[in-house]
Amino acid sequence: MPTTYSISDLARELDVTPRAIRFYEEQGMLAPERRGQERIYQPKDLVILKLILRGKRIGFSLAECKELIDLYDPSSGNHKQLNTFLAKIAERRLQLQQQLLDIEQMQLELDTAEERCLAALAETTA
Template identity: 55%
Template sequence: MSKTYSISELAKEFDITTRTIRFYEDKGMITPQRNGQTRIYSPADRTKLKLILRGKRLGFSLDESFAIIDMYNPKGNNAGQLHTLIDGIRERRLALQRQMKELQDMLQDLDDAEQRCREALPDADTAS
């Protein structure tokens, strides 16, 4: 029999709240078994949760993460899933590079504005 997990065990392991796990369950992203009111999570649920959180760290939306996770076929070739993931990573990287360039430009603009302000100050005030 394979190991099962409680909601509190998973929350502790991944340093998230039980509410977060229930949210993913409500979205249909993980589907624990029930024993009365108790949720029983399988190793597959644990793996999906891990992948959801990894996707979040990489900047994927929940829908993007779920679409990629849902493509997994344990009995087949997962090249399609991997290509989709690679494409998503490339898109995310390009977006972050654009944001980094915009931030660098903003920092340069701030430096330039500060320098112009300092140059416009009377000589007596530049000592402060």
């Protein structure tokens, strides 16, 4: 019999709150079995939750994570899922590169503003 998890087991295993797990359920990303009020999670739920958390860490939206999870198809070797994932990685890299450029530009503007303020202060104290 495969290992199953309660909501608290899953939360403890992945260091998330039970509330977070319920949120992903509400979003349709997890669908545990029910025994009365108790939620019973399967190993696949653990994998899905790991994928969600990894996706969030690299900046994917929940919709993007859900799209990638929904594309899982072991019968096709997951080619569609993996190609979509590669495209999203490339897109995320471009976004991060643009953010780096924006940050560098903002730092230059801050340096200029700081120099002007220091020069103005120097003039008023001279």
